[in-house]
Amino acid sequence: MKVGIIGCGNISPIYFEAGRKFDILDIVACADMDEQKAKARAEEFGIAKACGVDELLADPEIELVINLTIPAAHADIHLQALRAGKHTYGEKPLAVSLEDGEAILALAKEKGLLVGVAPDTFLGGGIQTCRKLIDDGWIGRPVAATAFMVGSGPESWHPNPGFLYEAGAGPLFDMGPYYLTALINLIGPLQSVSGSARITSSERTITNGINYGQKIPVETPTHISATLDFAGGAVGTLITSFDVWGSQLPNIEIYGTEGTLVVPHPNFYDGPMLVKRKNHDGFTEIPLTHGYTENSRGLGVMDMACALQTGRAHRASGEMGYHVLEAMHGILLSSEEGRRYDMKSSCAKPAPLALGLPKNALDR
Numbered sequence: 001m002k003v004g005i006i007g008c009g010n011i012s013p014i015y016f017e018a019g020r021k022f023d024i025l026d027i028v029a030c031a032d033m034d035e036q037k038a039k040a041r042a043e044e045f046g047i048a049k050a051c052g053v054d055e056l057l058a059d060p061e062i063e064l065v066i067n068l069t070i071p072a073a074h075a076d077i078h079l080q081a082l083r084a085g086k087h088t089y090g091e092k093p094l095a096v097s098l099e100d101g102e103a104i105l106a107l108a109k110e111k112g113l114l115v116g117v118a119p120d121t122f123l124g125g126g127i128q129t130c131r132k133l134i135d136d137g138w139i140g141r142p143v144a145a146t147a148f149m150v151g152s153g154p155e156s157w158h159p160n161p162g163f164l165y166e167a168g169a170g171p172l173f174d175m176g177p178y179y180l181t182a183l184i185n186l187i188g189p190l191q192s193v194s195g196s197a198r199i200t201s202s203e204r205t206i207t208n209g210i211n212y213g214q215k216i217p218v219e220t221p222t223h224i225s226a227t228l229d230f231a232g233g234a235v236g237t238l239i240t241s242f243d244v245w246g247s248q249l250p251n252i253e254i255y256g257t258e259g260t261l262v263v264p265h266p267n268f269y270d271g272p273m274l275v276k277r278k279n280h281d282g283f284t285e286i287p288l289t290h291g292y293t294e295n296s297r298g299l300g301v302m303d304m305a306c307a308l309q310t311g312r313a314h315r316a317s318g319e320m321g322y323h324v325l326e327a328m329h330g331i332l333l334s335s336e337e338g339r340r341y342d343m344k345s346s347c348a349k350p351a352p353l354a355l356g357l358p359k360n361a362l363d364r
């Protein structure tokens with residue numbers, strides 16, 4: 001499948017590498033609003049064409065666009081790609097506003113094209129092994145879950161962290177998709193959400209790289225505490241924060257009627273994963289049953305390309321991305337309005353990956 005990448009920034013190298021690793025993805029062009037960045041990536045990864053966005057979208061050879069722009073540009077690029085007749089897969093979140101998210105899904109449906117959304121870390125060996133254990137009944141029915149992403153913010157490591165403090169980012173919109181997607185994959189869709197959120201400081205200071213010392217305004221909450229009510233009855237707790245200097249909280253734990261599952265970090269693809277079953281002593285580390293334990297960003301695009309060839313559903317779907325987006329908006333709205341938010345959307349649990357898949361391939 002001929003693929004074009006739009007957005008040649010920080011995260012793009014791993015997607016260019018996916019083009020080398022996964023045979024089905026043939027990256028033939030890349031674009032960026034800063035054409036120098038596109039040229040540099042094309043040179044670095046041996047991509048035939050570096051160009052502007054319009055030129056990439058006008059190329060009839062390109063069937064699928066990978067959208068790696070910043071969140072504020074996600075919707076516009078997705079919509080442009082769909083209007084140009086291309087399938088589109090983008091970094092999270094699907095869009096900033098719910099209206100834009102809806103417009104993307106509606107246009108894709110009208111055009112008969114697919115939309116896919118990161119994260120695809122839930123396709124990694126760590127979370128796929130968790131999914132298998134839950135599906136096989138090791139912890140019984142999920143009763144509750146906790147998920148924590150707490151840290152001191154990206155200004156200490158990201159060279160351009162400004163966008164991460166704009167609406168559509170912050171700890172909830174930037175990191176929440178990993179946690180919510182993992183939970184939806186493991187437990188199922190959400191029925192309602194509620195939350196309390198705060199902005200702790202109106203500006204932050206970059207403490208790394210060429211922009212060291214630069215102040216950036218904070219436009220979105222930096223500490224968010226949420227309750228998640230799953231359609232299946234499980235109750236989840238999610239805390240995301242850029243306001244915490246240290247913590248010993250786990251990443252994700254799932255509490256079932258027959259035991260507890262400790263889920264690995266949902267921003268990564270590997271383990272460890274631990275289980276403690278009812279009436280057994282202590283936690284046991286379970287060997288991973290599935291592959292893709294290294295950084296496999298692009299796996300969701302590869303899955304979408306395979307799905308396009310066979311007509312099966314793709315896993316990192318626009319529907320799930322929209323459900324996650326609605327949940328994040330619902331949490332902030334709940335905090336503003338002091339009431340629970342009932343979800344309007346739902347999504348299917350993505351199909352689990354089969355055991356024993358060949359290296360660098362997926363089910364066709």
Ligand SMILES: NC(=O)c1ccc[n+]([C@@H]2O[C@H](COP(=O)([O-])OP(=O)(O)OC[C@H]3O[C@@H](n4cnc5c(N)ncnc54)[C@H](O)[C@@H]3O)[C@@H](O)[C@H]2O)c1
Pocket residue numbers: 006007008009010011012031032033034037053068069070071073077091092093160174
């Ligand atoms: N950096 C990471 O570690 C990381 C990890 C996972 C996901 N992501 C996600 O990937 C996306 C990109 O993040 P990043 O860190 O690479 O950001 P970045 O700022 O380094 O790169 C974004 C690139 O997109 C380009 N761009 C922005 N708007 C554009 C437009 N309208 N048309 C064409 N090009 C445009 C910019 O010029 C820039 O080169 C974000 O959604 C982010 O949440 C980043």
